[in-house]
Structure formats: C-alpha cells, structure tokens
Amino acid sequence: MAQRVRGVIAPGKGEPVRIETIVVPDPGPGEAVVRVQACGVCHTDLHYREGGINDEFPFLLGHEASGVVESVGEGVTEVAPGDFVILNWRAVCGQCRACRRGRPWYCFNTHNARQKMTLEDGTELSPALGIGAFADKTLVAAGQCTKVDPAASPGAAGLLGCGVMAGFGAAINTGGVTRGDSVAVIGCGGVGNAAVMGARLAGAAKVIAVDIDDNKLATARRLGATHTVNSRAQDPVEAIRELTDGNGADVVIEAVGRPETYKQAFYARDLAGTVVLVGVPTPQMKLELPLLDVFGRGGALKSSWYGDCLPSRDFPMLIDLYLQGRLDLDAFVSETITLDGVEAAFDKMAKGEVLRSVVLL
Template sequence: MSETVRGVVARAKGAPVEIVDIVIPDPGPHDVVVRVQACGVCHTDLHYREGGINDEFPFLLGHEAAGVVETVGAQVTHVAAGDFVVLNWRATCGQCRACKRGRPWYCFDSGNASKPMTLADGTELSPALGIGAFADKTLVHERQCTKVDPDADPAVAGLLGCGVMAGIGAAMNTGNVSRGDSVAVIGCGGVGDAAIAGARLAGARTIIAVDRDPAKLEWAREFGATHTVDASTEDVVERVKELTDEVGADVVIEAVGRPETWKQAFYARDLAGTVVLVGVPTPDMTLDMPLIDLFSHGGALKSSWYGDCLPERDFPMLIELYRQGRLPLEKFVTERIGLDDVEAAFHAMHAGKVLRSVVVL
C-alpha cells in the first residue's frame, strides 16, 4: 500500500523550501522503497530550487543519500529488504550503445522509479536527479541502490552519491592521475577537495589547490594539497607554472564551472596535459578563445560527469578505503542537521561556510 511521509519540496523558482506530506506509491516491479538515514545538501539541490536545471516544479529535493531498503518490487533481484545502500543517479542499463561499447559511465538509459511520488493532493513530484531523498523514505529503481558496508556512517557514505564521487572520479577516472603527476585543482569546495583527495590516492607528487577563500585553502591542505594559490592575490597560471618547473600541471581540474576559471585551467596545464571540467556551468555561459591556442596545445580537454564512475565498482571500494583510514570522507561533513534546516543549509553553502551539511533522519 502507498504511505505518507515527510519531504522537502521546492514549489516555485527561488521560493523557500517547505516540509510537506508526500505519498510514496507501492513499488513497481523493479522499484524499491528506501528508508533514508542521511542525505547531503548538494549545490545541485540549490540549482533545482533556483530553476537552474529545469522548470518541472514542484521538486522533491535531495539526492546524496544512504539508507536501508525497506520494500522491493516483485521482480527486484539487485537488492533485498534490509540492505544498506548508497543511492546513485547513474543506474547503468547494460543495453544502450554506451554500455555495449564498454563505456557504461556514459549510460544513456539510467533507471528511475516507474511510478511518481506525489503531494497529498495527487500533484506529481519531480525528484532531484531521479532520487528525491530529503524525505523519510523515497522510491527509486533497484539499480539506483548500491550496497556498501553496513558499518559505515550513513552521513558519510551518502556523500558518495554525488559531490564526493564527482570530485574523486574527476581525478582518478576522468583525469587518469598517475603516480608522480602534478595536479592543480581550481575551486576548493566539496567537489574540489574530493578531487584533491582523489589525486592523493592516485599518488600525485604535487597537488596545487587554487581558491579565493583562505579557509577553503586550509581545508584543501587537510585533504592532501601540497601547495595553495590564493587566486585573489596571485596570478593563477603563473603560480601553477612556478610550482611545476615552469611547464604547467599534468592534470588541471576545474571545479568551479565558469569560463574564466576554465581558461585558467587550460593555460595552467602542461602542453600535453589534461583539463578536466567537473564544475557545472549555467546554460548562459560561453567561452571565447583563439582557436589557434586550442590547436597548439596537445593533451586532452575532458568533461567529467559524476566522476565517470561506476557505482557498483567505485562506491564499495571507496567505503573500504574510508574504513581503512585511507580516505578521510568524514572531513566532508561540516554539520549534521534536520529536515527543517535545509533552507538554512542552502544559505550556509552559498556563503562558503560548509563543505557539506548533512540531513540526518
């Protein structure tokens, strides 16, 4: 039978979020109901509230979540009731052209629940990234659930569902950072610091953190940055080259999503280096550069979607590294809050006061 739970909803562009009753329908054949234990407050949720993704209001926000499978559909085989899972928004199908070509991290047919969650009056909700986890429970496709070690702290584990995975994957998967590489990361919020942690895991020799906020640069050092550059007082390109024997970094990861910082990344890399764009630009942003500059630099220009991750491969591995003390995921959790604190968490995020606020249920 359907059930009614609490959820955080954005009803209109820019309007404060509300806690309302939402209806979870019976799961379809391949759907599962997950009792949410924790969910991070991600900048993407704020993008939804501000109308920066699309205008399919009302949105059920939240997507960086961990919880326990409670009810499963008749044909579910991927998980079972009682499993501790991290939710993911890339539920690979195994059948599309990307999957069949051995590139499932580009899957074009990611699974979502077959039935909509609704408001009490029957209005259909648009769940953020197909998840909608600022709620006591949520309905997702079975492939959106990745089983991980149940001893992991849900507030920590859930962060792999988006931002932390995006950053770590930008370094390790998209950027292919290798032992001895030099890496620069522009933008040291949650995604950028995760990229720094990923570069450290991969064995980078030099890790340069770039930001305008001294507090964020200090955070970056805690995640493994060997050098910091204050972009408000230093020329980023010149300073990165000074720190890399005047040749530029092997990999530069742009975690801001703006044309001016992407240009810094482009010119701060080695001639045959790699630029990884993991910061999310807005649709109105454009890039104006001399085409000869693109021609005269080798290497690679890449965009990183969700850190080019495979949840079934990457989530359990990263949780194990966290459990071994080799990946400090707990440092991303700045504060633990309740459902009624989400609006305040958006303001704290916008002010740069937190890496992650995490709703704990």
C-alpha cells in the first residue's frame, strides 16, 4: 500500500522550497523503500531549485542520505529490510560496455527506480539525482542502496552519498594520489576538503589548499592540508610552484568547476602531472587553452564522476575507516536541522558559512 510522508519539493525555478505530502508507492521489482535517517544539503540540490540541472519541476530534493531499508520488491537480493544503507546516485547496471570490461565505476547505464513518487494530486515528482531524500521515506532502485556498518552516525555516513565521496574519490581513485606526492586542491568547500582529507590519508607529502575564504582554509588545515593559499591575496599558480620547488604539484584537483580555476589547476601542475576536474561547470562555460601547452606539458587531464567510486566497494571501506577514527566524517557536519530548515541552509551554503547542513529525520 502506498504511503504518505513529508517531503521537501522545489515547485518552480528559483521559488522557495516547501514541505508537501509525498506519495511513496510500494517497491516494484528491483526497487526498495528506505526510511531516511539523515540527508545532507548539497549544492546540487540548490542547482535543481534554480533550474540549473533541468526544468523537470517539481523536484523532490535531497540525495546525500543514509537510512534503513523498510521494504524491497521482487528479485532484490543485495539488501533486505532492516539494513542500514547509504544511498548512491550511480547504481551500476552490470551489463554495459564499461561494466563488462571490469570498470563498473564508469557504468554508462546507471539506473533509478522505475516508479514515480507523486504529490497527493498525482503530480509526478523528479527526485534529485534519482533519490529524493529530503523526505521521511523514499523509493529508489535497490542498487542505489549500499549496506554499511550500522554503528556509523547516520548524519556522517550519508555524506558519503555525494560530496565527501566525490572529493575523496577525486584524490584517491581519479587522481591516484599516493605516498610522497604533492597535491593541490583548488576550492575548499565540502568536496574540496574531502579531497584534502583523501590526499592526506593516501600519504601525500604536501597538501596545498587554495580558496578565497580563510575560514574554509582553516578547515582544510584541520582536515590535513599542510599549506594554505588565499587566492585573493596571492597568485595561486605561483604560490603552488613556490611550495613545490618551482615545479608544480603532482596532482591538482579543481573542485570549483570554473574555467578560471581550471586554468590555474592546469598551470599549477608539474610536467607530466595530473589535473582532476571534480567541480561541476554550468552548460554555458567554455575553456580555451593553447593546444601546444596541452601537448608540451604532458600528463593527464581527467574528469572525476562521483569520485570514480564503486559504492559497493568504497562506502563500506570508508565507513570502516570512520569507525576506526581515521576518517573524520563528523568534521563535515556543520549543523543538524529539520526538514523545514532546508531553505535557510541554502542561504548559509551560498554564503560559505557551512560545509554541510544535515537534515535529521
């Protein structure tokens, strides 16, 4: 029987979010209903509200979430009712050319629940990143549920569902940071600071955090940055080069998603170094670089999709590190709020006052 729960929707482009009654259907084949325990307020949710993703309003917002599986549909074997799970937005198919080649983290056919959640009048909702977790319960594809140790704090665990995994994975999975490397991270919001933490955990000798906000740089220091650069006060490329014996960093992670900062990343890397783009650009942005510089500097220019993570592999591992005290996920939780605090959390996020506001349900 379909259930009626509270949920936060974005009714139209630029309009304030509001709480509505959401109808959640029983799970069909390959689907699961999850009772949400916590969900982070991510920039992507704000992009949805502003129409920056698409115009398929109304959106059911929220995607950086953890919770408990309540029920599953026919054929579901990977999770069962009662499992504590982190939700992910890239449920791999196992059948596409990437999956068949043993690279499921690049899956080209990720999927979501087939059924739609609706408003009480039958209006279909578009769940953010196929999740829609600013709600008491949500319907997802079972493959979007990754079972982890229930000893983890729901508020901290849920952050692996998007921003923290994206940043951490950009350093470890995409950038291949290893012991002794020099790493620069441009943009120290939630994603960038997760990259700082990942680089430090991987054994990087130098981790250089770059931002225009001293508060974010202070947080980067706490999470493992060995050096900080305020790019309002000094040229970040020159600063990074000075801190790396004039060479540039082995890996530069761009966590802003703008042409200006991407160029900084490109020129701040060492010869044959790696640039990783994990910041999300808008559709109208263009990048222009001298092709000779691209050729002459060698190395690799990479984009990081969700930190190139495989949730079934990475989420349990990172939760184990968290429970061992080696990965401070709690440091990313700036405040906990209720569903009616989402709009105010967007304002704080836009002002750079928080790493993450987390809705507890």
